Amino acid sequence: MSEKPASFSKGEAARKTKKLENTTMNRSRKFDFLIIGGGPGGTPATMALGSAGKRVLLVNAGPGLGGTCLFEGYIPSKIFWETSRRLQDIRDAAAFGINIPEGTVTPDWSVVIARKKAILTGRSEGALQTVRKLPGVDVVMGRAMLLGPRRARVAPASGEEPFEVEFGQAVLATGSAPHLPPLPGIDLPQVLTSEGMLEIDHIPESLAVIGGGPIGMEMAHIFHGLGSRVHVLEMAPRILGPIDEELAIAMEEISRRKGIELSTSVNVTGLEESGDRITAAYTEEDGSTHSLSSERVLAVTGRRPVVDGLGLENTSVRHDHGGIVVDENLETGEPGIFAVGDAAGVPMFAHWATAQGLALARHLLGQPVSFPTPSVNTDVIFTIPEVGIAGLTKAEAEREGLEVEEAKYPYKIDGRAQISGHAEGMLKFVFEPPMGRIVGVHILSEGAGDLLGEAALIVRKGMTVREVASSIHPHPTWNESFGILARSIMASST
Amino acid sequence: MSEKPASFSKGEAARKTKKLENTTMNRSRKFDFLIIGGGPGGTPATMALGSAGKRVLLVNAGPGLGGTCLFEGYIPSKIFWETSRRLQDIRDAAAFGINIPEGTVTPDWSVVIARKKAILTGRSEGALQTVRKLPGVDVVMGRAMLLGPRRARVAPASGEEPFEVEFGQAVLATGSAPHLPPLPGIDLPQVLTSEGMLEIDHIPESLAVIGGGPIGMEMAHIFHGLGSRVHVLEMAPRILGPIDEELAIAMEEISRRKGIELSTSVNVTGLEESGDRITAAYTEEDGSTHSLSSERVLAVTGRRPVVDGLGLENTSVRHDHGGIVVDENLETGEPGIFAVGDAAGVPMFAHWATAQGLALARHLLGQPVSFPTPSVNTDVIFTIPEVGIAGLTKAEAEREGLEVEEAKYPYKIDGRAQISGHAEGMLKFVFEPPMGRIVGVHILSEGAGDLLGEAALIVRKGMTVREVASSIHPHPTWNESFGILARSIMASST
Numbered sequence: 006m007s008e009k010p011a012s013f014s015k016g017e018a019a020r021k022t023k024k025l026e027n028t029t030m031n032r033s034r035k036f037d038f039l040i041i042g043g044g045p046g047g048t049p050a051t052m053a054l055g056s057a058g059k060r061v062l063l064v065n066a067g068p069g070l071g072g073t074c075l076f077e078g079y080i081p082s083k084i085f086w087e088t089s090r091r092l093q094d095i096r097d098a099a100a101f102g103i104n105i106p107e108g109t110v111t112p113d114w115s116v117v118i119a120r121k122k123a124i125l126t127g128r129s130e131g132a133l134q135t136v137r138k139l140p141g142v143d144v145v146m147g148r149a150m151l152l153g154p155r156r157a158r159v160a161p162a163s164g165e166e167p168f169e170v171e172f173g174q175a176v177l178a179t180g181s182a183p184h185l186p187p188l189p190g191i192d193l194p195q196v197l198t199s200e201g202m203l204e205i206d207h208i209p210e211s212l213a214v215i216g217g218g219p220i221g222m223e224m225a226h227i228f229h230g231l232g233s234r235v236h237v238l239e240m241a242p243r244i245l246g247p248i249d250e251e252l253a254i255a256m257e258e259i260s261r262r263k264g265i266e267l268s269t270s271v272n273v274t275g276l277e278e279s280g281d282r283i284t285a286a287y288t289e290e291d292g293s294t295h296s297l298s299s300e301r302v303l304a305v306t307g308r309r310p311v312v313d314g315l316g317l318e319n320t321s322v323r324h325d326h327g328g329i330v331v332d333e334n335l336e337t338g339e340p341g342i343f344a345v346g347d348a349a350g351v352p353m354f355a356h357w358a359t360a361q362g363l364a365l366a367r368h369l370l371g372q373p374v375s376f377p378t379p380s381v382n383t384d385v386i387f388t389i390p391e392v393g394i395a396g397l398t399k400a401e402a403e404r405e406g407l408e409v410e411e412a413k414y415p416y417k418i419d420g421r422a423q424i425s426g427h428a429e430g431m432l433k434f435v436f437e438p439p440m441g442r443i444v445g446v447h448i449l450s451e452g453a454g455d456l457l458g459e460a461a462l463i464v465r466k467g468m469t470v471r472e473v474a475s476s477i478h479p480h481p482t483w484n485e486s487f488g489i490l491a492r493s494i495m496a497s498s499t
Numbered sequence: 500m501s502e503k504p505a506s507f508s509k510g511e512a513a514r515k516t517k518k519l520e521n522t523t524m525n526r527s528r529k530f531d532f533l534i535i536g537g538g539p540g541g542t543p544a545t546m547a548l549g550s551a552g553k554r555v556l557l558v559n560a561g562p563g564l565g566g567t568c569l570f571e572g573y574i575p576s577k578i579f580w581e582t583s584r585r586l587q588d589i590r591d592a593a594a595f596g597i598n599i600p601e602g603t604v605t606p607d608w609s610v611v612i613a614r615k616k617a618i619l620t621g622r623s624e625g626a627l628q629t630v631r632k633l634p635g636v637d638v639v640m641g642r643a644m645l646l647g648p649r650r651a652r653v654a655p656a657s658g659e660e661p662f663e664v665e666f667g668q669a670v671l672a673t674g675s676a677p678h679l680p681p682l683p684g685i686d687l688p689q690v691l692t693s694e695g696m697l698e699i700d701h702i703p704e705s706l707a708v709i710g711g712g713p714i715g716m717e718m719a720h721i722f723h724g725l726g727s728r729v730h731v732l733e734m735a736p737r738i739l740g741p742i743d744e745e746l747a748i749a750m751e752e753i754s755r756r757k758g759i760e761l762s763t764s765v766n767v768t769g770l771e772e773s774g775d776r777i778t779a780a781y782t783e784e785d786g787s788t789h790s791l792s793s794e795r796v797l798a799v800t801g802r803r804p805v806v807d808g809l810g811l812e813n814t815s816v817r818h819d820h821g822g823i824v825v826d827e828n829l830e831t832g833e834p835g836i837f838a839v840g841d842a843a844g845v846p847m848f849a850h851w852a853t854a855q856g857l858a859l860a861r862h863l864l865g866q867p868v869s870f871p872t873p874s875v876n877t878d879v880i881f882t883i884p885e886v887g888i889a890g891l892t893k894a895e896a897e898r899e900g901l902e903v904e905e906a907k908y909p910y911k912i913d914g915r916a917q918i919s920g921h922a923e924g925m926l927k928f929v930f931e932p933p934m935g936r937i938v939g940v941h942i943l944s945e946g947a948g949d950l951l952g953e954a955a956l957i958v959r960k961g962m963t964v965r966e967v968a969s970s971i972h973p974h975p976t977w978n979e980s981f982g983i984l985a986r987s988i989m990a991s992s993t
Contacts, residue, residue, distance in 0.1 A: 079975050080918070084918055087595060088596050095592065095597065098585060098604075100610075101581060101582045101614070102611035103589065104606070105599060109599060110599050112597055112598070114596060124917050354973075356971055356973050356979070360969075360971050363968075364969075383972070395971075418625065421577070423618050454973055454978075455946060455978055456952060458950060458952065458953035459952035461970045461978075462966075465971065466962075475869070475871070477959065478951070479955070480850040481574060484948075484950075485850070
């Protein structure tokens with residue numbers, strides 16, 4: 006989740022949670038707003054509404070504020086990623102004049118797990134503390150079910166009596182959960198979802214990954230870096246779904262060069278236990294059948310919006326397999342009830358949920374707002390190196406009827422990239438020729454995610470190649486590449 | 500230097516240089532433009548003018564294209580920085596669950612030096628190759644002296660006959676050189692300038708740094724990380740000159756915590772050899788006298804523009820101790836002769852020289868151009884962690900008559916910072932209240948330089964707090980902090 010609260014001691018958090026729940030029980034059961042879900046969509050919306058002096062009830066079903074993002078997604082996977090990335094740097098140290106005796110470096114997984122727990126607890130309690138500071142906001146850890154368009158039943162997880170509340174408007178921010186295909190053997194204990202993978206108590210000797218999308222490829226790179234033998238099975242002809250094709254192909258090459266096995270255009274037909282291992286059976290495009298034995302299988306075959314148990318049937322809120330149906334103001338079929346983030350369907354990103362939650366809060370406060378559109382969204386894939394995306398690919402832009410070209414800059418000729426020892430990958434702009442608006446920025450490189458701040462601003466504000474060229478990019482940094490590429494586009498169109 | 504050329508083999512480069520010089524000798528001695536200096540100012544200007552089909556002669560005095568930036572500045576120091584930074588990460592590895600037996604990690608300086616040489620040679624030859632591709636451009640390695648407003652004498656370094664050329668307009672891009680104070684003992688062999696430090700053949704056991712400005716502090720952090728005992732002597736009450744005071748104080752604390760000794764408000768009175776060591780004598784503010792013994796002294800007490808031997812006396816070009824005097828279009832007192840970069844005085848940055856060189860090329864081609872102003876410049880200080888600056892401090896903005904406030908976000912509460920293990924430092928915006936234009940962005944953190952792409956664009960385009968808040972910063976990245984800080988400013992002003 007995106008909101009960053011002040012840190013404070015653990016004991017204090019526990020006391021305040023308790024006090025909070027008691028308070029809720031004894032206070033007015035009427036709220037301006039009911040927010041269901043305390044993840045990256047619901048929490049910022051709660052804070053924004055609470056800061057504006059509104060009476061808000063936030064009901065959160067998870068282990069603490071933060072949602073899937075904090076507990077089962079972005080944050081824990083990045084803690085694993087950080088250790089994996091550092092291990093890789095250590096293996097490369099000799100090229101930088103740093104000698105480490107071979108075979109002496111060993112990962113200690115218990116430290117990683119303890120580190121994960123400490124960061125998660127601190128962040129969740131911090132978020133609660135921040136929300137708690139807002140006088141009009143109550144938080145209940147538990148579940149909420151709509152009883153009608155303006156009434157809900159709240160069941161605290163503490164076991165205290167359920168109670169009913171009235172609200173003026175509601176925001177559904179219940180997120181999503183992993184979705185597994187109906188495959189023979191999918192419920193074997195050796196099969197993990199992405200959430201299960203983040204709870205694993207050791208580094209598996211070998212790992213088969215079903216699904217070469219962003220999460221599958223992240224996990225493949227992370228665990229390969231940690232020492233697992235990794236084989237990715239992807240149904241589509243290429244990995245990473247709808248990202249720029251050239252970047253996806255480059256990432257396939259990098260992955261294979263590192264030693265990750267990659268099979269695309271395959272169909273997994275079943276899973277079977279064999280001793281303490283598991284065997285995946287799959288067929289290739291040519292009809293040949295194969296089997297792959299590994300210690301664990303990670304199945305990352307998509308996520309589904311969470312809508313069950315919300316009492317949607319008691320309202321005019323409608324949903325389909327893509328999630329809760331909303332209009333351009335994020336309002337559902339039931340006037341006054343809104344939905345944000347994964348619960349409202351694609352794109353499923355923590356920062357997208359946050360952007361929607363914040364925009365919706367402004368809208369609910371009667372302030373002017375332009376809701377973000379997916380065409381200005383950003384995405385980081387934490388492979389090693391990373392993939393960073395802001396805006397549209399050339400293919401997407403053309404589907405939207407735009408006349409665009411693309412230009413790219415290979416990092417192998419970049420000064421900072423050469424210095425860093427990570428001189429692979431590329432930067433690509435999709436723009437309106439000859440040097441007009443940039444509608445997409447696509448990056449494959451070490452630290453790509455950190456370069457997206459500029460990229461996001463460029464696509465969000467519709468900036469031109471000339472504007473980017475005239476910005477003073479400091480030397481020698483990774484972001485200098487934006488200026489160099491913009492100038493090379495200008496040079497080739499004069 | 501900033502322009503990134505394609506790489507190619509070394510033998511080819513040598514052949515082409517030769518051919519180039521012969522060509523120059525036999526061709527027309529009349530040029531549209533004479534560019535003196537092939538560093539980060541002169542080379543991009545040459546490329547831009549050459550791409551537009553002009554006849555350009557580039558005369559470069561250094562060992563190859565790239566200037567101080569490539570050979571004695573930004574690039575080699577960052578190669579040292581990269582090894583130092585990686586060593587530090589390796590020392591911290593245990594916290595990330597990576598065990599390395601104590602005492603087994605050793606730096607091998609010969610590898611670092613070889614790496615430096617390989618990168619520098621490749622980049623310089625690459626730049627030459629790129630310039631060489633432009634049909635109207637000739638390059639001479641050597642020196643040029645103005646004989647009058649439209650004539651110059653060119654002396655090739657190869658020893659070939661000097662020759663005279665006529666030119667339509669000229670650009671002086673001769674850069675700067677280290678300036679040492681007239682201190683007793685300053686010419687002892689144990690005293691190095693920043694350029695000498697980049698040629699050092701071993702890691703000194705101990706290092707006294709005279710001057711706690713950006714270069715002094717970079718070197719202090721780099722060599723401390725490599726294992727030297729480091730003591731910085733700074734004349735002013737605080738380090739890092741005119742940067743935001745809070746950031747400077749935080750950097751002093753970080754430096755001391757790491758084990759770098761720091762003495763501010765001191766006056767170095769002399770240097771003396773003592774065996775194979777050197778002793779610096781200095782007085783503190785209270786009048787007490789001290790002596791500091793070390794293996795080497797690094798003196799980084801400023802740089803002076805290079806103007807000698809250019810024949811300025813044969814023209815109406817004027818200069819003072821701040822460099823060549825230019826007007827708002829970078830034109831000198833001699834119509835048709837221009838100056839860019841360090842030669843034209845402060846600010847002395849490679850990317851500033853590039854920005855000026857490119858803007859000037861557009862101006863010389865008769866295209867509309869808005870010359871960059873120092874108030875939108877950027878700066879990275881490669882301490883560990885880095886300092887990144889775009890635009891103005893609060894004090895600078897107030898001196899310009901702006902009504903501004905500042906807001907800050909401490910990285911200790913940031914998700915990505917916590918994950919990275921570098922949760923120190925801060926992000927600060929200087930902005931027009933309540934949520935108007937952001938005129939300055941100040942960052943102290945790991946990777947600060949890479950966040951400056953967004954910061955530079957914000958100050959260059961005069962963007963508001965609201966515009967930054969509405970940009971979709973991906974989670975969890977370092978640049979997310981920009982969105983969080985912008986939103987917190989908005990929340991506190993509603």
